[in-house]
Amino acid sequence: MKRIVSGMRPTGKLHLGNYEGALKNWVKLQDSYESFHFVADWHALTSDYADTSKINENSILMVTDWLAAGLDPNKATIFVQSLVPEHAELHIYFSAVTPLGWLERVPTYKEQRENITDKDLSNYAFLGYPVLQAADICMYKAHYVPVGQDQVAHVELTREIVRRFNNFYGDVFPEPEALLTASPKLTGTDGRKMSKSYNNTIELSDSADVIQAKVRQMITDRTRVKKVDPGHPEDCDVCQMHRMFVAAGVADQFDDDCRNARIGCVDRKKALAQAMIDYLAPITERVNYYRDHQDEVRDIILEGSRRAREEAGRVMGEVRRAMNISWS
Numbered sequence: 470m471k472r473i474v475s476g477m478r479p480t481g482k483l484h485l486g487n488y489e490g491a492l493k494n495w496v497k498l499q500d501s502y503e504s505f506h507f508v509a510d511w512h513a514l515t516s517d518y519a520d521t522s523k524i525n526e527n528s529i530l531m532v533t534d535w536l537a538a539g540l541d542p543n544k545a546t547i548f549v550q551s552l553v554p555e556h557a558e559l560h561i562y563f564s565a566v567t568p569l570g571w572l573e574r575v576p577t578y579k580e581q582r583e584n585i586t587d588k589d590l591s592n593y594a595f596l597g598y599p600v601l602q603a604a605d606i607c608m609y610k611a612h613y614v615p616v617g618q619d620q621v622a623h624v625e626l627t628r629e630i631v632r633r634f635n636n637f638y639g640d641v642f643p644e645p646e647a648l649l650t651a652s653p654k655l656t657g658t659d660g661r662k663m664s665k666s667y668n669n670t671i672e673l674s675d676s677a678d679v680i681q682a683k684v685r686q687m688i689t690d691r692t693r694v695k696k697v698d699p700g701h702p703e704d705c706d707v708c709q710m711h712r713m714f715v716a717a718g719v720a721d722q723f724d725d726d727c728r729n730a731r732i733g734c735v736d737r738k739k740a741l742a743q744a745m746i747d748y749l750a751p752i753t754e755r756v757n758y759y760r761d762h763q764d765e766v767r768d769i770i771l772e773g774s775r776r777a778r779e780e781a782g783r784v785m786g787e788v789r790r791a792m793n794i795s796w797s
Contacts (some may be wrong), residue, residue, distance in 0.1 A: 470501070478512050486655040497646075506546070525576060529763060533756065533759045537758075558783075559607065603626065609784070617651075631709070632644065656709070658684070699728055
């Protein structure tokens with residue numbers, strides 16, 4: 470089987486945007502690829518180094534949601550980056566051959582330096598995180614990296630680093646390819662992109678009451694003042710999101726009722742909330758199980774990290790020999 474590698478920063482509980490944008494696809498791919506999925510806790514340090522108190526707790530919470538969503542530790546290797554220190558070693562070797570100019574041209578580097586003003590990002594780790602990312606991918610000789618279109622540039626930088634490394638030391642690593650996946654942008658409860666930073670998320674572990682309360686806050690058709698007014702579902706966040714969680718025929722009927730003022734915005738919100746509750750019910754059930762069995766989650770992480778480190782050890786032995794710095 471071909472290999473894929475992907476990870477997430479430990480931000481704690483995951484939301485619908487995380488699930489639809491990445492996690493849902495991971496679950497699907499684990500049946501077709503040898504999968505490595507890791508908690509990128511070192512990557513969290515690139516911008517959140519000032520307060521590390523929540524990293525371990527958030528890692529457990531995030532892996533809990535991975536498992537609840539259907540990621541299977543018998544099919545995929547689930548591990549924590551910092552428990553495989555070989556990642557740091559390969560990062561050092563890659564940093565030696567990576568020109569600074571490549572890093573300074575990364576689109577997200579300039580964008581985040583300009584837009585994130587509440588943190589000091591003038592550190593090497595933030596500039597050099599694509600090199601660590603390349604080490605994460607290449608450590609397992611990944612053939613593919615499942616990403617959305619906005620992450621393709623990062624995979625291409627990894628390919629450039631691999632080409633330069635192989636040019637010096639021989640064909641050690643394959644050039645990984647981006648495995649493009651559909652990444653629907655879910656609207657949050659305030660009309661912006663669903664993001665924990667905006668506090669506008671529907672979390673995978675939210676109860677039915679919480680989902681209903683959050684959906685009631687969502688923005689509907691701004692041109693519709695009264696229930697007797699005709700609606701414009703194509704311009705309504707609630708209507709568009711509802712379409713994602715029900716069959717097309719059901720959504721079409723709701724849209725028609727909206728346009729002809731047979732239902733009001735409150736009715737559509739109630740329908741959206743129930744559709745989300747039904748959609749998330751199997752995940753929520755498994756979340757509750759793993760919340761009550763955190764020792765099991767921890768054991769899965771430790772066992773996955775052990776397996777990952779075994780593979781990393783083999784690869785790093787090959788790397789050291791290729792670089793003529795092996796002592797064995």
